[in-house]
Structure formats: structure tokens, C-alpha cells
Amino acid sequence: MPILLALDASSSACSAALLHRQSGRDDQLISRFELTPREHTRRLLPMVDEVLAEAGVTPAELDAVAYGHGPGSFTGLRIAAGVAQGLAFGLGRPLIGISTLETLALGAYRRHGFQYLLTVLDARMGELYAAAWQYGEAAGGGMIARMEESLLAPERLLVPEGGESWVGVGSGWHLKEAMPEQTRAAVQQCLPDCEAAAEDMVLLAADAFAAGKGCAAHEAQPVYLRDQVAWKKNR
Structure with missing residues (x-):
């Protein structure tokens, strides 16, 4: 093995x-x-x-x-x-x-059981690295991308469509106040200090x-x- x-x-x-x-x-x-x-x-x-x-x-x-x-x-x-x-x-x-964004998502799933994860890192220069993931039985027992990895301004970060309970993971969530109101409302729980x-x-x-x-x-x-x-x- x-x-x-x-x-x-x-x-x-x-x-x-x-x-x-x-x-x-x-x-x-x-x-x-x-x-x-x-x-x-x-x-x-x-x-x-x-x-x-x-x-x-x-x-x-x-x-x-x-x-x-x-x-x-x-x-x-x-x-x-x-x-x-x-x-x-x-x-x-x-x-x-x-x-590293998928790694952050898997870590949050393994330690806390969260299944819908928006991983965001502070990219400096007023931008974020971001991606969205789903884990669990609905994903076939593994991680699938719900939003491709991208570089964008905080005000352009939107949560993927769907009624799931999203959790924010990563250093980019220290910039939550600069994100759209819809994103702040949809992501009520954040783990900004996860590495x-x-x-x-x-x-x-x-x-x-x-x-x-x-x-x-x-x-x-x-x-x-x-x-x-x-x-x-x-x-």
C-alpha cells in the first residue's frame, strides 16, 4: 500500500x-x-x-x-x-x-463536520483567493468544487446558489465587512484563523x-x- x-x-x-x-x-x-x-x-x-x-x-x-x-x-x-x-x-x-484552498476545506470538514465551505485567503493588494466546496454523501463521499478557484476583490465574492448552510474558512474572512451583504448574511459562521x-x-x-x-x-x-x-x- x-x-x-x-x-x-x-x-x-x-x-x-x-x-x-x-x-x-x-x-x-x-x-x-x-x-x-x-x-x-x-x-x-x-x-x-x-x-x-x-x-x-x-x-x-x-x-x-x-x-x-x-x-x-x-x-x-x-x-x-x-x-x-x-x-x-x-x-x-x-x-x-x-x-491549499481545498486543503482548508477538508480540514474544516474533518475537525468540525462542516459540509459547505467557502475557503477564502487574504491575497493582499485588496484582493482575495476564493473557492467553494461541498463534502459529504451528496458529494459522493468526497470533496467537489462548487466555485472554481479565483482571485477577486472582497466586494465581488458571492456565495454559490443553493440553500445550504455555508461556513467561511481562511484568513480572507478577516475582511468580511468588505464583502457583499448577501455573502455576509449567507455565511454567518467563520473560521478566519484556520491554516x-x-x-x-x-x-x-x-x-x-x-x-x-x-x-x-x-x-x-x-x-x-x-x-x-x-x-x-x-x-
Whole structure:
């Protein structure tokens, strides 16, 4: 059964997780998570070493490497992509990029049971990264997108049609007052301090791996959603 490693540095949090799917036995899931702003480079590889050591797994036993491909912090995404690419290339294993917005949604479902989730991150420059998700029996037991990932101004964020009870997840909800009245009314419960975690990401990576998804290490690219990453001051 597959052994997968996932790592993420897309926000102020840094995390790594190892999942060993075992036939006839409970899955082994080991993770590390720390809020370490500006210390991702220093902490990420030691976290990888820690989860491998605790699981008693060598790097050569990994079947794939996953990473948070974004959206998120430009610097953090490049750090995670670089570390994941180095590991996957050295081991000759496929690399699996996982959405940080979907990871946030799965984390909220796993910890709180919420099924309709609007994941929103503060993209700075007066914009948000946003997506909507549904999880549960109605979604076939997995996560489906109800709104594609996008970059938009807070005042343009609308809740997908339907009478479901939506929950807001992610740092973008600190900007709730700038969102349309319809959105504020539809999303009455928010978890603005939630961060993407590798322990949720590795579960999404396992599904992707089972579906035959993944790419060669040199083909992996962060997903910024914003073509222009530099701030231009008005002159």
C-alpha cells in the first residue's frame, strides 16, 4: 500500500505529514505543524525528517511526494515547491500538487463536520483567493468544487446558489465587512484563523495518487492565481 509525504508552507504555518495506507489495518498518519512566520526554510526539512523517523520509513520507501501548490504566500509556495521537487527528483518519484484552498476545506470538514465551505485567503493588494466546496454523501463521499478557484476583490465574492448552510474558512474572512451583504448574511459562521495543514493535504494527495495523478518533478509549478506578483505603486 502507498506511502505518501506531503509538505506545506503556503501561509504563516509550516507543516509536513506522512500517510501509510495499510491493507486490513488502520492508516498510519504522522504530522508536524507549527506557526513559524519567516522560518519555513529552517523548519520544513527537519519536519520531514521527524515524520519519516517516527514512522520508521526511509525516503526510498516513499511512493510520491505532495506539496501545497497554492494559492498562498509567494515565498512560501516557492519554498515548498523547491523542497518537494528536490525530494521527488532525487527519489525518482511523482510529485503531486494540492490546492491549499481545498486543503482548508477538508480540514474544516474533518475537525468540525462542516459540509459547505467557502475557503477564502487574504491575497493582499485588496484582493482575495476564493473557492467553494461541498463534502459529504451528496458529494459522493468526497470533496467537489462548487466555485472554481479565483482571485477577486472582497466586494465581488458571492456565495454559490443553493440553500445550504455555508461556513467561511481562511484568513480572507478577516475582511468580511468588505464583502457583499448577501455573502455576509449567507455565511454567518467563520473560521478566519484556520491554516492549511499537511495532515489534510496528504489525504487529498492519496486520492490523487490512487487516481493516477501526479507529474515529473521538473514539471511542478506553484499556482499563484495572480499573474503579476509585484506591487506597482501609483505614480
